[in-house]
Structure formats: C-alpha cells, structure tokens
Amino acid sequence: MGATYSRVTVVGRRRRMDAVLPVDEPLGKLLPDLVQMLDEPVERWPRRRFLTTVTGEQVAPEYSLASAQLGDGAVLRLMAEGELPPPPTVYDITEETVDDLDRRAAAFQPRHRRALAGAALVVSVLAGVIALVTQTDSDLALFLLLVLTTLTGFVGVVLGRYQRPVVGIPLLSIATGCLSIGLVVWAVAGGWSVPMAFAAGAAGVGIGAVLFAGAGLARGGVLGGTVTVAFAVCWIGGVRLGIDADRVGVVAGALSVLVLGLLPRLGLAMSGLTALDDRRAQGVEVQRTDVHSAINAAHLGIALATVPVAVSSVASAVVMLRTWNGWSISVAVLLAFLLASRARLYPLLTEVAVLCAAALSIMLVLTFVLSTKEAGGALIAVGLLVVVGMVAAFGMRPESPQHLQARAAQILDAIEVAAMIAFVPLAFGVFDLYAKLLNVA
Template sequence: MTVVGSRRRVDATLPAGIPVAELLWDVVGMLGETGDGAAARWALIRVGGQVLDPELALEDQGVVEGTMLFLRDITSPTPEPVVDDYSERVAITVDAQTGRWAKPAAQLLLVGAAALCLLGAGLLTLLIGDRGLRTVGGLGGAAIAAAGGLGMAQLIGKRALGGIIVLAGLPLWAAAGAGIAGEAGADSTGILAAALGSLAAGSWVAILIAGDAVITPAVGLIAALLLPAVVLVGSSAAGVGSLAAAALLAPLGLGQLAVTPALAARLANLAEPDPTSVSVRARRGRRLLAALLVGSTVLLTASNAALAISGGWFAWGLMAVTSVAVVAKARHFRFSAEVAPLVAGGLIGLVLLECSLVLQLSGPGRVGGTVAVLIADAILLAAAAATVRGWELSPLFRRQMSRVELLATVATVPLALAVLRTYEAVARFAHGLH
C-alpha cells in the first residue's frame, strides 16, 4: 500500500494481521518523520479523514491491497494532502470511492450463488416433485440450509450471510411440510396449511440462527404465514375448504393489524428504560412494525384474491369492507414503510373487487370490460397523484375515518359468516326443529 507523510511517500508491504499500533513507529521511520519538538501522536488516516484504530489490524478495518494512507500527528491540525501532479489527485479521488472488490464482496457473491441454488432446488421440489421427493428432498435440503447458515453465522461470524442461506432454503421447508402432510393423507387445504406452517417455522429458525440480520424479513414472513396456516388447519379439520379460510382471514387479519404496534414495541424492547440505546431500539421497532404491517397486508390481500375468485355478493361485500378498513388504518402511521403497504393493500383489494364484478357479471364482453376498468383505475390514480397536497389529515376527517374503520371492521364478521353459509345452516337447523 501507499503511505504518505509530510515530506515523502513510500510504497510498502505491511502485515495485514498485526495491530496498527505495532506498525506505526516503523512507518514513522520509513517516512523520516520527526515531529515539531513536542510529543507527537502518530496515526494512519484514510482519505477523507477517518483515523484507523491502533488496537485493530489493517484487515479488521477493511484496509485492502492498494489503499492509500496518510501518516499524521493527530495532536496538530491536519494539513491538506500534498498532491504532486494531476494523476496523483486522480489516484486519491479513486481511492476514496467505495465499492472496491475485496473479500466481503467475493463472499457475498458466492453466498448469493449458493442461495440461488437452494432456492431453485426448493421451488422445483415444491412445485413439480411428488410426495416422496417433497418429504425426503425437503427435509434433507432444509437441514442442509440450516446447517450451512449456522456455520456461516457461528463459525466465521457472518450472520448476514448465514441468514441469506437459511432464508433461501425456505421453499425446501415448504416442500417438506407439504410432503409430510401428503404422506399423512391430508386434503389440499391441509397440505397448503402444512406448507405455510413450515415456511413460518423456517423463518423462526432463521431468526434463531442469524438474529437481527434477518429478523425484519423473517418477522414479516411469520406475520403473513402463521395465521393462514392455523386457519387452514381448522378449515381442513372441519372439511369446509379454502374459501371458508379466506372469509375467516378477513376479520382475523384486521385483528392482527390492530395489535402490530404493540407487538413491534415488545419485540424491540422499547419498554426498557435505558436511554443510551433508545434510538437503536426505536429504529429496530420501526423496522419490525413495517415488517408486521407488510406481512399482515399480504395476508389480507391473499384473502381478497381468494374471495374475488369465488365471487358472490357476500364475498364482494367482505372484500369491500376489508379494503376500506385497511386503508383507514393507514392514518395511524407516519412513515412511508408503514403507510404505503396499507394503502397499497386496500387499493389492490378494491381493484380485485372491480375485476371480479366485471368478470362475473359482464357476460361475453367481460375481458374488454376488465381492460376498461383497469384503464379507468389508472387514470383515477394518476389524477390523484397529480392533485394530492399532503398526508396531513384534519381532526374532523380523522374522526370520520375512525368511524369508517370501526364500521368496516365490525361488518367483516357478519359478512364472513354469510360467506361461510352460517345463516343458511342456522335456518335449516331451525326449520328441522319444526
């Protein structure tokens, strides 16, 4: 590497694994530095002014081959770097830029390639494998992914890389769950429940292995998968199918949305009265809240999609009130990562409602009608984007939105029961009594 002093510069090979403090006096001697008569405190400084930690080695601080460092007495003001010519100025400018190819970049590339291989294997096993392949391949692949992630996180200390490996193996978890459920003779609803539950379990394992490196996406996946898995298990046991599960997920998903702020605060440990770490925990809580909101919104969007496919006036009514309730909940939040998923989820639900209505009521011209509806929606949304003035809502409008949210949320319960044909069953039961 190149070390620049006040009088000269040298190109030298320095050991990368020795603390900087043990190299300083040799570098001072090579550069012929003597100080200004007072006690000098020498340090190696990067381009841009970052002082290297004397207790750490060069490689521990990301100093790689070809780096330019400056030797300075940090007890005196730092002079401007001496530049001999234009080519040296270019060299200094280039050296200050980030993105240098080094060991971390190579590790990330190789881990990314390994993750793609695991992801491809999991998707192939899940989508086109038979029950035996799903069971054996899924279990074996999930175990290999978990072991590889654990090795990355614990043995070489790369928790983020370990988290990538574990998350890439999640389709293998889903394949294993689907295979085991199929071997047990479960119906399609039960197989889907097992796959989703296995994905949630794999996400929890990723948190245990990689910790904060993957907690945000993993928590979002758990929020999107755990409740549907439980509801689908109940639907399979009752023999009522996936449409019943979609109807039940509407009120239950809105209930999950209501508890996400408290859950995020608890996961981030915001109740801890330590003022020194409150900013870190607040940022962590915001990320977790955004992940929970995204997962819950995905859950409700999937419910709306299933209801749109089934059709029927009660299903359409349930989609409408669910979408309105989701959009109304956005008023409780301030940050884009929290507001955007809710507004987007509500808009998607309303567009799905329109498309379902047109496709099932328009007859022969339903495709053209759906295209027209989508174009009209695009025009309306673009016009809204051009005319919006801000997100600041007046107190009166907030109170009105609160009433709308309450009414829409409450309405999901009787509409879900109607989709489940509960009222018809009660009427038949009452008629049988007579």
C-alpha cells in the same frame, strides 16, 4: 538531535501540493515559501494569509504542526483575510475519479462479493434439492430434506450466534428453503391441493424467519415468522376441516384486520423496546446501541409481518369474489378499504406500499370479475376504476395545512370504525347465518 518532519497536503487557489514540513517550525515562517510554491496570484492590495484545517478552523501562525496537533496526512488550506471559501476546485482528475468510487454506495466492494457468492450457493443448493425431489421417491426425498434442514439450520444458528453472518445467512437460507420444499412435498404426497401445498411452504418460510431471529441475525424475524405461520395455519386448518373456501377467506380477512391493528404494539413489545422503556423508567441505565438495535428489530418485524397480511388479504378477496354474492363482495370492498386506511398506522415506505398494493389488487380483482358479468358489469367496473383513480389523484395533492390534515384524519378514523363494525354482520352473511335464523324462525 535531527528535526522531525511530517507530510501534509496544502491547498491553494490554483494548486494543491503534498509538502514535507518540519513539525516544530512555526507555520507563520513557512507561509512565504508555501505562497510561492503554490503560485498564489498577486493581488492589488496586500492581505494577511493564514492556514485553515478542513473543518474551517484557523491555525495561528505561531503554532507549529506539533503544537496544532496536525499529523501526517493532514489537509491545510491557504486562505487570505476576508476571503470566502473557494469553490470545490478539482486539482487531479485521476485522484478525483478514484475517490469518487469510495463515495458511491453502489461501488462493488468485498462485502458485495461475499453476498453474491452466498446467494449463488443458496440458489445452486436449492436447485439441486428441487431436482432431487422430482426424481426420487417422496419418502426418501422427505428424509433427505429433513437431514439437510436439520444440519444447515443447526450450523447456521450456531454461526449466527458466534457472529459469523457471512456463512450463517446462506446456511439458514438453505435450511428455510429445504423446509419449505419439504412441506410442499409432504402436502402434495398427502393429496392436498396446490394452493394448500403452497400455504404449507409459506409456513416453512415463517419458521425460517424464526430461525434467523434465533441466530441473532434478524431479531424482527420472530414477529414476521409468527404472523406468517398463523395465517398459513388459518388457511390450512380451515380447508382441512372442510369449510368452504369463501368462508375461510372471511376468517382470514378478519384476522388480517385484527393483526393490522396489533402489529405496531406487537413489534415494539417483541423487539424489547418496551422492556427497555420500563427499565429506563425504573432508573436503570440503557445503552443507546441497545435502543437502536431494538428500534431496528421492531421496524424489521413489522415490515416482514405486513407481507403475509397483504398476501392473505388478497387471497381472501379472490376466493370470496369467486362465489359472487352481495355478502362476499361487500366484505372484499371493506377489506380493501381497511387495508388502505390502516396503512396510516405504519411509518415506513415498505409497509405502506405493501398494504396499499394489496388494497389496489383487491379492487383490480373486483373490477376484472365485474367486467365479465352481464347486465352492465363492464360499466360498473369502469365506474369503480374511476373512483379508485380519483382517490389516487387525491393522494397526489400538494401538502395540506396541519389543521386540514387533522380534520381529514378524524373523518377517516370515523369511517374506519364504521367499516370495522359493518365487517362483522357482513361476515355472518357469508356464513349464511341470517338465512339459517330465518329458517329456524
């Protein structure tokens, strides 16, 4: 019966070669030939040679490729006794260049091609929808948008359920865009103001996030979509009821503070992680993949939910500062502080960055409005910016000892509690509650 051979790669100090070796021959017998073919340098003192695998495990000389379980494509390194692992020598520049692309996450892959094609499909369809809406009657446009939203949403959910995200994600994106555009068209046709029309469109985005979650493509979309719809309903409902914009802003700001405290717990509960913990406490086996999926869904839901919270908070501050009285200014400043302080509850960079950006935006709006006021408003604005800059510079400090961090966290917690307590009477002041009570008295 003929001998069986296997192709392996042997790496020496100077060269690297692909060799076809018999699988049943002891590697110790092959070492002299391998040393010669690799042109190993002659040393002053003889040293024992041996082969090692890529993981650093030494292959005994009496072992063959078969007994060592080294198949085709295995990589062996020729080492000398007492020798340190060699530096990462490059033997083939062309091969190294080709392999480098496989190690880079930014290399263009087929999945990138599919993602770009899906994005192009979504953009082209939505652009056509916008062109159609601007050129047709609002009733006809709403009917067409309803049909398109229903079809793409239903098919997208079905494909998502059957693990076809390449087509399901673009279809659900089209459904979300059509729903948002349809709500904006409906609001404009009903005589709503432009900000309220955009709030209606935001509600459509929230419903679209829920569709993604229903398709199994983004489990965290339920939390993000629910929070988005809740804030949109808060703004639209307040304005449609005839409440002043600054007072609606106070209610939305209070809702932001409340939601920020509840989001971590809601994210864990709605992702199913709390249910998995309860099952494990009851002695039921829980798969690691289920836990990881629930954790990813929790982080995604919390990250998505922080965006509408931040946007609504900035909008609340803008409408409150337009009235320019002591009550609204105080509420806006407290809202900015609470956004920045409660960002400590969130573990991911995106969540913290969104909340801190919202707090900074509120302070910038306040300084801009101050700079337009007379009686030293510009000087006050400069002083406020200096304070903000000092806080930012404090955040650039080197890492403090653990006991100092714990003490600072306790102080900040106490200030945050005081700010939340002060938020309520200041909000009543925006509603002129105290003036009405004095008039009644």
